[in-house]
Amino acid sequence: MPELERLTAQILASSKYREIAPDLVRRIGAQELEKRRSLKEAVKATKNKLHQVGGAYQQTKLNYEKSLEMLRETAVSHPNFRTTCHQLMQAHASTRERLLMLDEFYQTILANLPPIHTVLDLACGLNPLAYPWLPLPKEVQFTAVDIYSDMLNFIQAFFEIARINGRTQQRDIIGNPPTDEFDLILLLKTLPCLEQVDKNAAANLVGSLNGRYLLISYPTQSLGGRGKGMVENYTQQFQALANGRNWRVQRFEFATELAFLVQTELRLREIM
Template structure:
């Protein structure tokens, strides 16, 4: 595989409407893998697009109208109950957050109830999850960092932070190859590891090795995007056990109807 072919593949993929907002580093990472495996350049381009769809595109079944969404947020920002209603409505546009809506009132309050003071939060592969901010049982001045691969989504999230008065910032990055290393009180990995392992089977382990968090909230879906759930809880519980094996972690398990969650206290 030549660097020239990799550059050409990356440029070609990023020209596509579905992929142009994705961080180029991830496109290059997947592209390099596919060029090494496929018989032709055309096959490698197609396979790269398919993998990117599995990692991110599948969770956005329709294109999100960010401009209209911001208008809705601005209109209801002055009224706290209506603002929560708007956030709830907008989170339906992303499959991962939509699955959490039925348990949203209990999810964070239950899991985060007994944590020591949290001043910094890192939300990895965040999607639209930062819109859950009104439900977080954390100080109003908590510093919130949201990370994802889509630049347009992150621009929207940054605008949301400003409307909601959140001390927030966004970062576009490939967290498989370039994980954040700054220290955080709380790091959210909500249904993130299964997505990353579509690209690299060891991605979850590598990511956790590189993170610097006092507390990790790691969760897994209890059913597929297609609605199949047979054996998924047992499978992901075993996957987490393998991830935690050999680490000096204190772990609490939380079982919800649509999500399996583990709150981890690390030794950092």
């Protein structure tokens, strides 16, 4: 068996990594095999990179079966359903950081958009649970993409419970980005994670997407709570990403998140 297949099989046999998209494991594994002296070192380095990309954000893993029971029990009562969604989003670091400003975040950023019929949420984590806070029409089609198959199964069940026109995809968005057209594409604190794998990943991904609007955000503090210089650093990174693109940009700064709402060339051609 070639070394890359042995590495991939070893990692996917681990309970911690077995739900991750195999294409991503192979992509990172191939990079690490080129840099490391042995298969053992490459396996260790690949696991470390996978932790940086996704595992670090799931310090408290949801009991998906119990969570779905909670959602079903409260689905008949809209206020209680939102409370349950709010509670469950605490299990993922990215959505947990947004909870204190959840009402303000989406209402402020998306308030003046034209009708949105299709949404793509890339590296979604548990963010689809924020659907009750999104100022979107009830019939909107929502596509959630992530690397974890068990999380996506949970999200698909959530869509069905909440009667959302939603679907999920397990995908390595670095090597296989979606190219269908969407009215709104969410890249919430996603690009810095992708650049842990490939320093050109952000630019390559954004160049492949076909969205009329992009909502791109960055954390204003690390998972450990340090925030010095992060707003300035990510502002510069976004400006470099936007340079040379025909974009109109609105900037929003919240306590834990820096966000940019982009009208892309696709949208600008439609209104000109």
